[in-house]
Amino acid sequence: MATEILARRKMRISRSGLTGLVIVIFFFLLAVAVWAGWAGQNWSAADGERWASPGSTWWFGTNQLGQDIFERAVYSVRTAFEIGIVVSLLSTALGAALGAVAGWRSNTLADGTVLWLAGVLDSIPFYLFVAAVAFALQGLPWAMHVAMIATFWTATARLARAEVMKIKSREFVLSARAIGLPSWLILMRHVLPNTLHILLIQASISFVAAIKTEVILSFLGLGVQDGVSWGLMLAESTQEVLAGHFNNFLAASIMLFLLLLGFNLLSDALQDSFDPKQAAL
Amino acid sequence: MNQPALRISKLTVKSTLEPGAPAIVSEIGFDLRKGEILALVGESGCGKTKTAEAIMGLLPASHWQVTAGAIELNGTDCSDLPPASLRKLRGNEISMIFQEPLTALDPVFSCGHQVSSVLRRHLGSARNEARDRTIKMLQQVGFADPERIFRSYPHQLSGGMRQRVMIAMAMSCRPAVLIADEPTTALDVTTQAQVLDQLTKLGREYGTAILLITHDLGVVAQYADRVMVMLDGVIVETAEVENLFKQPQHPCTRQLLSYTTGAVA
Numbered sequence: 001m002a003t004e005i006l007a008r009r010k011m012r013i014s015r016s017g018l019t020g021l022v023i024v025i026f027f028f029l030l031a032v033a034v035w036a037g038w039a040g041q042n043w044s045a046a047d048g049e050r051w052a053s054p055g056s057t058w059w060f061g062t063n064q065l066g067q068d069i070f071e072r073a074v075y076s077v078r079t080a081f082e083i084g085i086v087v088s089l090l091s092t093a094l095g096a097a098l099g100a101v102a103g104w105r106s107n108t109l110a111d112g113t114v115l116w117l118a119g120v121l122d123s124i125p126f127y128l129f130v131a132a133v134a135f136a137l138q139g140l141p142w143a144m145h146v147a148m149i150a151t152f153w154t155a156t157a158r159l160a161r162a163e164v165m166k167i168k169s170r171e172f173v174l175s176a177r178a179i180g181l182p183s184w185l186i187l188m189r190h191v192l193p194n195t196l197h198i199l200l201i202q203a204s205i206s207f208v209a210a211i212k213t214e215v216i217l218s219f220l221g222l223g224v225q226d227g228v229s230w231g232l233m234l235a236e237s238t239q240e241v242l243a244g245h246f247n248n249f250l251a252a253s254i255m256l257f258l259l260l261l262g263f264n265l266l267s268d269a270l271q272d273s274f275d276p277k278q279a280a281l
Numbered sequence: 282m283n284q285p286a287l288r289i290s291k292l293t294v295k296s297t298l299e300p301g302a303p304a305i306v307s308e309i310g311f312d313l314r315k316g317e318i319l320a321l322v323g324e325s326g327c328g329k330t331k332t333a334e335a336i337m338g339l340l341p342a343s344h345w346q347v348t349a350g351a352i353e354l355n356g357t358d359c360s361d362l363p364p365a366s367l368r369k370l371r372g373n374e375i376s377m378i379f380q381e382p383l384t385a386l387d388p389v390f391s392c393g394h395q396v397s398s399v400l401r402r403h404l405g406s407a408r409n410e411a412r413d414r415t416i417k418m419l420q421q422v423g424f425a426d427p428e429r430i431f432r433s434y435p436h437q438l439s440g441g442m443r444q445r446v447m448i449a450m451a452m453s454c455r456p457a458v459l460i461a462d463e464p465t466t467a468l469d470v471t472t473q474a475q476v477l478d479q480l481t482k483l484g485r486e487y488g489t490a491i492l493l494i495t496h497d498l499g500v501v502a503q504y505a506d507r508v509m510v511m512l513d514g515v516i517v518e519t520a521e522v523e524n525l526f527k528q529p530q531h532p533c534t535r536q537l538l539s540y541t542t543g544a545v546a
Binding site: 170171172174175176177178179180181182190193194196 | 337339364365367368369370371372373376377379380381384385386387388389390399402403447450
């Protein structure tokens, strides 16, 4: 079905892009199943024996508390998607808004302020900054989200600014003014829609970045507070691996690897199909 | 015919980035009579386009200093109007067509959407009404299948077709004045003739006065009523078209003519 829609829209997608799409859709459905309460609900119950091997009862085995690793790994898909969606949507929206204003009013105070702010945020080592914000807002369930949104918007803002500056010198913008549209409406109606392809790709990139960052922060104990995530599973497994039990470690790593692989393949394919220079080849 | 559709007096355009440089357009003035086609000719860089953009109020104040004795549209001076009132005039009473039809339409919206949004904005038409009028408009600029053009995106159309969509957009509110800035420079000769025929036909029908900016004297001879010759930001000669070709007064005009006809001035 996906190929049909793409074909109708005259978009080409490579085989690897399609693989990525299938993987992402599979994980998304899994996340929906967790949200709906059909799967992964027993992630916290410690009702098995310690370090059971994978089998028909415990598909991926159990951890050192006797919790079902499969349930935990599946529930973590929900955590990953929740963070990915919230962070990528909000950081892309923030970046697009600030970047668009900066580009539209280039070489003004507004532009300078946005660039300065982005420069300052970019100059702080990324994980240090995110960790500092997450630490400062500790206790708030949204601390990690805020930290990521506060840093992820800069790349989107720079891209949006450059694209808006390019588009605003195009003749259709002049022609929109000749027709009598006010400035802000031209920005909303004619300039921003022309940057959507970039924003879509940026959103897919920050989705991946958000999931990776969540894992690292959770591993460091600054991430997910209530619930479970692949990062928390990896943190648990540091003890287990030393004792020779790899189930927790493998389950979290492989799931993370597959989802990121799928997303990277998909965003590469998106990038290719939106690039007019590639399309001409 | 007593009151001109557009009266310009002492219009000057200066760049604010180079304060010492001579004015791009200096103290020009002319009357555009109702329903006439007035050509503005001159070599590249003489200030034709800047004149048009200054009249339309499209030059950003950060880069350009525009002063005018008067810019009168149907007798009302609009040189000191606030931006909001100016926007109401633009596209409605006075419109403009640009040189590059290839980039003058927004690539992400259908042509029909772009034309009908002008109608909805200025005339407050409802969606369906604007759609019907747009299709009629597209028919009037010579499309045999206006329904298809309505749904088409700019990249699906040729240059000449896009320029006709631009004409439909500019003329949709039946403006009193249309400024056409080299509307056919980017088109081939056959398409050029078709587009100009449509444009002048619509102009006559709606009683729109057209300021036709061009450097093609062939176009001038065929379509214009009167002609102004511009050199270095100054209008050096204004004449009825016939007289200009018979008895060019200014050396610059003679030179322009000699390039076109191959005759030695």
